[in-house]
Amino acid sequence: MKKYNFLWKPIFYIFSILFAAWLVNEIEKISPSNFGMQKSPKIFDAGNSDHQSRKQYLKSLFVNYRAGQLDSAKLDEKLTLFLNTVENSSNKNSP
């Protein structure tokens, strides 16, 4: 067995490289939705139908878009989510 000791280091380096590649790949997969997917729609639940807060939210979206913090794809995504939530809440409230 001892005569194969020289293999440990190359194996260790190959493992390190593979691990690093796996880690980079995993980090790439993470997105904010992994953390808040369930919670964010609740902001616009029927209980929170304050017109002012919706207006404020829309305003913040546009400010962030103008400042370059949001790109058009993200803006579109957030607006769709917003409109769906508003639609859902109004459906719930209707008789």
Added chain:
Amino acid sequence: MQKQFYFDRFESRRPYSSIPDNKYRTLLFQFAGIITIALGFAYLNWRWRFSLNPDALWFSIPLVTAESLSFISTIMIVITFWSNKDAEKAPPVHYLSEIEDIEDAPDRPVKIDIFIASYNEDVELVRLSIRDAKKMAYPFSDVKIKIYVLDDGRRDGRDLSKENMKKVAEEEQVNYLIREHNQGYKAGNLKNALEHTDGDLFVILDADTRAFPEFLIHTTGYFKKRTVAWVQTPQWFYDTSEPEKLSSVITSKFKIVNKKINGIIDLVFGKIKVNEDIFGNEPRLFYDVILRRRNFHNAAFCCGAGSIHRREAVMSLAVKSFAEEIKKKELELVKKNKSNPEIANQKNSILLDQELIPFMFHASEDIYTSMMLHSDKWESIHHPDVECKMLSTQDLDSWIKQHQRYAEGSLDIAFKDNPVFKKGLTWGQKIAYTSTIWSYFAPLWILIFLLCPIVFFFSLTLPVKAYSFDFFKHFLPFQIMNTITITLGCWGIATKRGDQYYISSFWYMLMALLSVLSGKKVKFNVTQKDKNYSNSIRHVLPHMALIGLSLIGITYNTMLLISGHHPLASGFVANAFWTIFNITALSIMIRAAYWKPMEAFN
């Protein structure tokens, strides 16, 4: 009566012990290093491809370029720190045949010379170095050890306005060598010494280098390996500033005499210690990590004082350079279509004019000569244990001059004889030398890092699309792994002061870079080792300006935030943290400029 020096009170200080090697820590460092490089590539890939702010490319591109250049340093650090390979220690040499092939010549005990190079230092300071050199022990009485004072200041009594170095050498019964000019500066001084001596090994000490008694016992054994050209020992500065109580600094600086107020200040600030190694002279990071790790690549370069050399190595380099120079000049003559007798005639005069130069005549003669010897397949050894003590620069002016010389010398090598294209160097050696030179280009990206938050504060424009989740997802893992890797690489050594000086010296390094780029001749400034509490404020004006602008920027942005008009609150928070880091780093230089030891106040 012996002259009193400021460093007398530090005589009892003992040097640090080198960090014991640990193979598991090395493996962990390598693992972390590989991950850091992978994360760094992923981060920069994302930065270049997805994060640039299309509305502010003038801001985005310089920052991402600076980050990329800085990442090259990280890669080179991982490679040069890769592994530790201390050379095997061996008992001291006795006979010449132990270190050289003597063939049929009769064997004899080795001869060792000790050179103490001096220019304008206090002769009583040199006397201390001579006395310590005389105390060097050696187990073989038949080994001849000769001490030479190499005086480049012509202080032999001819000029009564100067101190008499020759007299001190005579009083101490050591040899005294002098020359009539300063051609080649320190390298020229050493060349002159080699022409007048015959030691097989020679030790280089500066005027303030105080060798420990076992210096030779611990270092000569390495030369039993016949390819070893020199052994460098760590330069340990035993006079770095001690930590001071913040309360004492405040009361001294503001001359507070009221006992009650002093008591309150002591109560509040008494436990805080400041100003330890205020000039960042602690050399442990450099010698115990950076240079020592280069043993692995056979790329540890010579730093002058505290080194021991094989005469054969430097002389073979000198002869080779001599032959190459003659050949070059001969070719020039052929190109000019000179006739054969004319060439032969001029060749003779060139032969007479051309000198043998064992140490490269250069502002960074140590590193340049090392590179030449490495390219000639000689080996170097960095001995990990401290075998001598030295004095550090004691004021900012001297510190700047010393570091600018290092920078200009190294950059000059990059432009004139770049290690990347140097034949004979291995890839490890090329990377190690390039890493040293590359570090002197750092002001280019440090300046951008320092300016970025200020630009944000006043333009309210981000250099990235957004400080979004995506940004932190890529940035934080890389930064955290980078910190872990450096911590593992520099295990057991405080790097805070070194980091601060790396950033805050940007201005002087930038001036050095511009000086070399403009083609100015690199000067060899002798480092002042006396205390000189001159006003150094002019040196820190750029630092003050940057700190001032940062503070104004933070105030302006805070006001915008309070009034509800700040369009980029997350950008402000990120840049505020960045600024605090920058100010902490820059402030050390201002503190150093104003620093005086307590006794100077009193």
